[in-house]
Amino acid sequence: MISANENNEFAVNLAGVNICDRHQLMQTLRRTTDPTARVSAGRKCRKISQDWLNTQGFKPVNFAVTGSFSTAMVGELLTAGSLEKGLMPSLYLSDYNQFAPDVLDVNSDFIKAEADYSLCLLDEHIILERLPTPWSLADIQEACEQVLTLCQQGVRQLLEHTRGMAIFNTIPLPLSLQRQMLGSRERNQLSRLWLQFNLDMLAMTELSQRVLVLDMQCLMTGTSRWRDERLAFYAKLPYSDGLMDILIREVSALAASTLGHSKKALILDLDNTLWSGILGDDGVDGIGLDGNPAGEAHLLLQRVIKQFASQGVLLNISSKNDRENVDNVFEKRQDMVLKASDFLHIQANWSPKSQAVADIAESLNIGIDSFVFVDDSSFECEEVQSAHPSLASLQVTGEPAYFAAMLANMNDFLMMSVSAEDKDRPHKYRQETHRQALKASSQDLTSFLESLNIELSLTNAKAEDVPRIANLSQRTNQFNMTTQRLSEAAVIDYLENENKSIWVLRSHDRFGDYGLIGAVLISMTLDTSHIDNMLLSCRVFSRGIEQAAISLLLAQAVASGKTSVTAEFILSHKNQRMATFYPSMGFTTTALTHQPQSALATGTPKSQLFVHTLSEIAPLPGHLTTINEESCNA
Structure with a gap:
């Protein structure tokens, strides 16, 4: 076996490149x-x-x-x-x-x-x-x-x-x-x-x-x-x-x-990518689109991108152009397939594109490794890739007729199935821009949360929730307490087990419906409930939703005659910020040997098992209203 540790240099040489990481x-x-x-x-x-x-x-x-x-x-x-x-x-x-x-x-x-x-x-x-x-x-x-x-x-x-x-x-x-x-x-x-x-x-x-x-x-x-x-x-x-x-x-x-490695978002160049020509040189009317052979190839790429967006891929722009000129293209060129409203962020300036990538990732609150960066310039691809090694890039260069197939054939956005929640994801992120604007104008976090009028609904999962739960387990990395991934078949098996339960979390506020944004997977014994995993969409972090869900679960456990609730946390490089979540809710560490049998419990060296004795349960956050549409099993 070849090992970097054996020669302190590289793991393998591919095409003349010594691979070091x-x-x-x-x-x-x-x-x-x-x-x-x-x-x-x-x-x-x-x-x-x-x-x-x-x-x-x-x-x-x-x-x-x-x-x-x-x-x-x-x-x-x-x-x-x-x-x-x-x-x-x-x-x-x-x-x-x-x-x-x-x-x-x-x-x-x-x-x-x-x-x-x-x-x-x-x-x-x-x-x-x-x-x-x-x-x-x-x-x-x-x-x-x-x-x-x-x-x-x-x-x-x-x-x-x-x-x-x-x-x-x-x-x-x-x-x-x-x-x-x-x-x-x-x-x-x-x-x-x-x-x-x-x-x-x-x-x-x-x-x-x-x-x-x-x-x-x-x-x-x-x-x-x-x-x-x-x-x-x-x-x-x-x-x-x-x-x-x-x-x-x-x-x-x-x-x-x-396993949670598919991509979620595109960051797209404009000149010689979404259209033929250079906007700054050719002007709004001079760039090639409909009626221009090369331009029509770029429109084909736009159609593929729009098709991706209809299934939940988040679209963004990073272009070295004046923003006014870019806005004029979207306003005046009716032959554009993609419209300004299709994009969550349009970064049109002269800053390094690596900075645009960082800004977009921070705004959307998703990892940089969730993006695909598309540009015709080898320099821009290398600059962005050098600053963000985990990002996937695609250089579209040469014959434009190949561009659409190049993007589609990379297969970066494949999912087992596409749910209604997936299709509505871009709309949910657009709602989030309104929330962020309200947050910026609020005096403090408390007043911001109170003004949102958040309602949280917790129900037992149903058959129609299966694709979304599987999708959450596969695509959620930050608030995924064990990073264990479930197929749809595994979710179905889970629901059919009388000793297991899945709570699903739905929420909406003054700006609209968040949809199904979380799940808690529970294994039950006569005396104990064990949280196998907890998942929450990054769109609703820091809204009190995760705290409310755990408080309600603990209260339900008391009502069901349980004496304790245990929970497992498995550290990964993406969920580190959640390491203190269970302790913050009154859980204390305990030995892994006390862990109940679970389809998801692993007992790996990175596992931590927590226990809550149910003696004191944190109150529900005061800024949200909870709606239990039915009695959830715990």
Whole structure:
């Protein structure tokens, strides 16, 4: 194993760059786009010591891989894809063509790996090996039905015997197979049969929130060459490095999202990014947009960005321009797809863009590592990246027709599902600007809070709350008391356990509805309630909401005859400011051995267990009103 601690210099050398820290490794892999180079980089990175990755803060994730073809390159691509997203992969790679025994035998090493993500990678040979010679369309249909049944059986086995996610893929119809039918109508019928098989494969996602099927037909459009017949025949590699890299990047992005590493916001340049030309030189009427070939490519990028914003991505601008000129563009150029109202912050000045990034992050109260910075200038990207190593940057340079695909294909904003709360996030942040203006004009914090007229509602979670609770656990980092992440399936399991409960927090004030902004996950015994985790959106910090929720939970515990409430806190580099929260509410430290059995309790070296004896409960903050719509379990 290669370790920075062994030579005191670097962990690995990639493309001539000595990698010395986490951010440098992630940035280098992000910039490594050639699939063959990514395979090579992954091979080198597999030699980096686990100790170095742990020290650098990479989060562990376990993959198990099986399939109907050789998985020779999968380990390298999974390593590169995971490390790029800040994850430390542990890999189990099955032998060639072991899919059926791996998923059907509950004692197989594949199932016993208990992976977070079980990848079942398939190609056309799993169908073709079931065909006679010669074959007919009826034979194809029967073989497809057999494979579909096998996959469905595999899904059921994985759902029953593992706790992670099962990931399959659809199977492309090779042209060389279709051309073996000499009748044009028969080729059409074969395509319909094969398409129906893939539609039935995609429908397996309806079996459980823990099942995902990747559409290879769509992924194929991301590479100019998806297959090499020579490698498919001799090396049993039916898919090119390029296609496999796209597939594995999708898996890595999903894993990163589940562990809280997906991005939340964009900071966008203007000149030669959102439009063609330089505003200061070309003027408002001279920049290229509609009716200008290059300008229309920039408008395509704007449409992609607007699509992202409709699903909760927060938009901001950092441009070296005079603010008046920028405002004039939004006012006078009706052909702009993006409008001024789409942006939370417009920083148009001549200060370093790194300062604009810092100011926007502080205003939105989200980490800099939650942003993607997009600019056409290599200088600006390097300046911002140097000042903020955790930020992801994308330089859009060269042919503008590629810009939209470049941004979309980075896959920075992937989520397992998009909730109504996600879609409404930009609106919530716009409301926050009004609150901040009121705060600035208030005499003190107390008068500000009193003038907000905050109402807090606490209820037991319902089925419709599941996506939002999972999303909170995956995307909330600052007020996430254990930083444990939950999938939607895990939340459902939690709700179905009679010894567990989830409180959800909703709030609104004079400026509007905050929505579902928090959750408290509780395990219960006869005498004790244990707070497995508590989550709160960064939009409502320091409003007294977290204190009110805990006071109400403690009061409910007393009413339920409990003698104590315990809570776990696991320190991370992002939730440090919450380390004193439980003590501030009357909890004291206690031994981890007293901790009740919990799906989330870890007892890791960074764990602290607190106990509240319920002898004295802090009063509710006087500036807010609480509404208990129903009796919450505690």
